[in-house]
Amino acid sequence: xxxxxxxxxxxxxxxxxxxxxxxxxxxxxxxxxxxxxxxxxxxxxxxxxxxxxxxxxxxxxxxxxxxxxxxxxxxxxxxxxxxxxxxxxxxxxxxxxxxxxxxxxxxxxxxxxxxxxxxxxxxxxxxxxxxxxxxxxxxxxxxxxxxxxxxxxxxxxxxxxxxxxxxxxxxxxxxxxxxxxxxxxxxxxxxxxxxxxxxxxxxxxxxxxxxxxxxxxxxxxxxxxxxxxxxx
Amino acid sequence: xxxxxxxxxxxxxxxxxxxxxxxxxxxxxxxxxxxxxxxxxxxxxxxxxxxxxxxxxxxxxxxxxxxxxxxxxxxxxxxxxxxxxxxxxxxxxxxxxxxxxxxxxxxxxxxxxxxxxxxxxxxxxxxxxxxxxxxxxxxxxxxxxxxxxxxxxxxxxxxxxxxxxxxxxxxxxxxxxxxxxxxxxxxxxxxxxxxxxxxxxxxxxxxxxxxxxxxxxxxxxxxxxxxxxxxxxxxxxxxxxxxxxxxxxxxxxxxxxxxxxxxxxxxxxxxxxxxxxxxxxxxxxxxxxxxxxxxxxxxxxxxxxxxxxxxxxxxxxxxxxxxxxxxxxxxxxxxxxxxxxxxxxxxxxxxxxxxxxxxxxxxxxxxxxxxxxxxxxxxxxxxxxxxxxxxxxxxxxxxxxxxxxxxxxxxxxxxxxxxx
Ligand SMILES: Nc1ncnc2c1ncn2[C@@H]1O[C@H](COP(=O)(O)OP(=O)(O)O)[C@@H](O)[C@H]1O
Ligand SMILES: [Mg+2]
Numbered sequence: 071x072x073x074x075x076x077x078x079x080x081x082x083x084x085x086x087x088x089x090x091x092x093x094x095x096x097x098x099x100x101x102x103x104x105x106x107x108x109x110x111x112x113x114x115x116x117x118x119x120x121x122x123x124x125x126x127x128x129x130x131x132x133x134x135x136x137x138x139x140x141x142x143x144x145x146x147x148x149x150x151x152x153x154x155x156x157x158x159x160x161x162x163x164x165x166x167x168x169x170x171x172x173x174x175x176x177x178x179x180x181x182x183x184x185x186x187x188x189x190x191x192x193x194x195x196x197x198x199x200x201x202x203x204x205x206x207x208x209x210x211x212x213x214x215x216x217x218x219x220x221x222x223x224x225x226x227x228x229x230x231x232x233x234x235x236x237x238x239x240x241x242x243x244x245x246x247x248x249x250x251x252x253x254x255x256x257x258x259x260x261x262x263x264x265x266x267x268x269x270x271x272x273x274x275x276x277x278x279x280x281x282x283x284x285x286x287x288x289x290x291x292x293x294x295x296x297x298x299x300x301x302x
Numbered sequence: 303x304x305x306x307x308x309x310x311x312x313x314x315x316x317x318x319x320x321x322x323x324x325x326x327x328x329x330x331x332x333x334x335x336x337x338x339x340x341x342x343x344x345x346x347x348x349x350x351x352x353x354x355x356x357x358x359x360x361x362x363x364x365x366x367x368x369x370x371x372x373x374x375x376x377x378x379x380x381x382x383x384x385x386x387x388x389x390x391x392x393x394x395x396x397x398x399x400x401x402x403x404x405x406x407x408x409x410x411x412x413x414x415x416x417x418x419x420x421x422x423x424x425x426x427x428x429x430x431x432x433x434x435x436x437x438x439x440x441x442x443x444x445x446x447x448x449x450x451x452x453x454x455x456x457x458x459x460x461x462x463x464x465x466x467x468x469x470x471x472x473x474x475x476x477x478x479x480x481x482x483x484x485x486x487x488x489x490x491x492x493x494x495x496x497x498x499x500x501x502x503x504x505x506x507x508x509x510x511x512x513x514x515x516x517x518x519x520x521x522x523x524x525x526x527x528x529x530x531x532x533x534x535x536x537x538x539x540x541x542x543x544x545x546x547x548x549x550x551x552x553x554x555x556x557x558x559x560x561x562x563x564x565x566x567x568x569x570x571x572x573x574x575x576x577x578x579x580x581x582x583x584x585x586x587x588x589x590x591x592x593x594x595x596x597x598x599x600x601x602x603x604x605x606x607x608x609x610x611x612x613x614x615x616x617x618x619x620x621x622x623x624x625x626x627x628x629x630x631x632x633x634x635x636x637x638x639x640x641x642x643x644x645x646x647x648x649x650x651x652x653x654x655x656x657x658x659x660x661x662x663x664x665x666x667x668x669x670x671x672x673x674x675x676x677x678x679x680x681x682x683x684x685x686x687x688x689x690x691x692x693x694x695x696x697x698x699x700x701x702x703x704x705x706x707x708x709x710x711x712x713x714x715x716x717x718x719x720x721x722x
C-alpha cells in the first residue's frame with residue numbers, strides 16, 4: 071500500500087488530443103485518464119486507429135495534449151517549453167519503435183552513443199557505456215557495423231541499447247516486435263522483461279496477445295478511450 | 303572541453319555527409335570555389351596595383367613635381383625646310399621663374415639630356431648624359447658605390463667630371479681601377495669621380511641604366527642646346543634648353559596646388575604646349591582607378607559566384623533536410639533540442655562552404671599567377687586576404703545554411719518520424 075502513497079510516475083487526467091483532418095476534427099484521445107506506477111509493465115492494445123500511438127507520443131513528450139493534464143512524476147508537462155520537453159525525452163524516456171529507427175549513416179556504436187552525445191557525456195565514458203550496453207544486448211561484435219548490415223532483431227536490440235543509454239526510468243515501445251518473426255520477438259521481449267525487473271517502467275503498444283502477455287497488465291483502447299483493464 | 307569535443311564530432315559528422323555525397327558536394331561547391339577564387343584574385347590585383355604605385359611614388363618622390371619638355375605637334379610645312387630648327391621645351395629662365403614664384407617650392411633641379419656615345423679605350427656605349435645640379439641626388443637617393451657625387455664646385459668651375467651608373471661603369475671601365483679614368487664623349491674627356499646604383503629599370507623612374515651625370519654648366523657649355531638627329535626624312539634639328547625640371551615642394555599636401563600653379567605660369571610663357579607636368583602622386587590615383595576597375599569586374603564575378611554558390615548550398619541542404627527527415631525525427635525523439643538540430647545542419651553547411659572556400663583560395667592563388675604572366679600586372683597575395691576569403695566562405699555558409707537548418711529544426715518530431 072505504501073507504493074500508492076507516493077505520486078505515480080505517470081498520471082493522465084481527462085487527456086484529449088484532437089487532430090484537424092480536412093473538414094472536421096478527429097479525437098484521437100478522448101478525455102482519457104490513467105495512472106501508471108513506477109516499475110509497471112503495461113501493454114496497450116486495441117484496433118488500428120484507436121489512439122495507441124497518440125497516447126504513447128503524448129506520454130513520451132513528443133506531442134502536447136489539446137486539453138487535460140499530464141503529470142510526469144508529479145510535474146505538469148503541458149506547460150513545459152520545447153527545450154524542456156527535449157530534456158525530459160533525453161533524461162527520462164527511452165523510445166523503441168516498430169521500424170527500429172536507427173540512423174543509417176552511423177555505426178552501431180554511434181547509434182547507441184547518440185543520447186550520450188546530447189547529454190554531453192565525455193566521449194570516452196560514452197564509448198565505454200555503449201560497449202557495455204552492446205554486450206548486454208549481445209552485440210559486442212557488431213559495434214562497427216552499419217544498421218543495414220544487421221538483421222531486424224539485431225537492429226531492434228541496438229535500438230533498445232540506445233533507449234537505455236541515458237538511463238531513463240521509462241521505456242516506451244510502439245509495437246517493438248511488429249516487424250519481427252515470433253522467435254526474434256520473444257528475444258526482444260526477454261530483454262524488455264529484464265529491464266522491467268531492474269525497475270524500468272515500461273509502456274508497450276502491441277496487438278499481439280502473446281506479446282501483451284509479457285506485461286503485468288493490459289489496457290484495451292477503442293476510439294481514444296480506455297475500454298477495459300486486464301490484470302490490474 | 304565538452305564544447306570542443308562536441309564541435310569536433312559535429313564537424314566529423316558534417317564531413318561524413320560531405321564525403322557520402324562527394325560528387326554532389328563538389329558540384330555544390332563550384333560556385334563557392336569561383337566566388338572565393340575571384341575574391342582572392344581581386345584582392346591580389348588590387349594590392350599589387352597599389353603596391354606598385356607606392357613603389358613608383360617612392361622612386362619618384364611623393365612631394366616632387368616633374369616638368370618635362372614635350373615636342374609639340376609638328377608644323378610639317380616648316381619642318382620640311384632643310385635649315386629648319388625645331389625650338390621648343392623648357393628654358394633656363396623657367397627654373398628661375400618657378401623658384402621665385404612659389405613659396406612652397408623647396409628645390410628646383412634642372413636636367414639637360416644629351417644622347418651620345420661614350421668611349422673608353424676600345425669600348426663604347428650609347429649614353430644618356432644628364433646635365434644637372436647636385437640637388438638631383440638629394441631628390442633621388444641613389445646608393446653611392448664608389449667615389450663622390452657632383453658638387454657645387456663642379457658646377458661653378460665647370461669641371462669635366464662625371465658620375466656613372468654601375469651599369470655604365472661595368473660596360474666601360476676596367477674593374478681594377480674604376481675611378482679617375484677618362485671617358486670620351488663627342489671629343490670631350492670626362493673624369494670619372496663616382497659610381498652609383500641606378501633604379502632605372504622600371505619605365506617611370508627618372509633615371510635609366512645608361513645614365514651619366516655631369517654638371518649642368520658643363521653639359522650646356524660643351525654640347526650646347528642644338529641637337530641634330532638623323533632621321534628617315536633627312537636631318538632633324540632641335541633646340542631644347544632643358545629637358546626636365548624637377549620641383550620639390552615642402553610637403554605632400556602642397557603638391558596639387560603647386561602643380562596647378564606651375565602649369566598656369568608656364569602656360570603664360572610658353573604659347574606652344576611644349577611641356578608636360580607630371581605629379582607622381584597622381585600615379586596613386588591612377589593605380590586606385592585600375593584597382594577600382596578590377597574590383598568592379600572581379601567583385602561582380604565574386605558576388606554572382608558567391609550568390610550562386612550560396613543558393614546551390616542552400617538547395618543541397620534543403621534536399622539533405624528532406625532526405626534526412628526521419629533522422630531529424632529520431633534525434634528529436636531521443637532528446638535533441640531545436641537549436642542542436644540547427645547547429646548540426648549549420649556545421650554541415652559550414653563544412654561544405656569552407657571546403658569550397660579553401661579550394662577557391664587555391665584557385666585564387668593560381669589566377670593572379672596567370673594574370674601577371676599574361677597581362678604584366680603586378681599581383682600580391684596578402685595573408686589577410688586569405689583570412690578574409692575564409693571568413694567570406696564561412697559567412698556564406700551561415701547565411702545560406704540558416705534557413706535549411708531552421709527548417710530542419712522546426713519539423714514536427716512525430717511527422718518526421720513517420721516520414722518514409
Ligand atoms: N498527425 C495526425 N493528423 C491527423 N490525424 C491523425 C494524426 N495522427 C493520428 N491521427 C488519427 O488519430 C487516430 C489515432 O491514431 P493512432 O494513435 O496512430 O492510432 P493507433 O496507433 O492506435 O493505430 C487515427 O484516426 C489517426 O488517423
Ligand atoms: Mg500505431
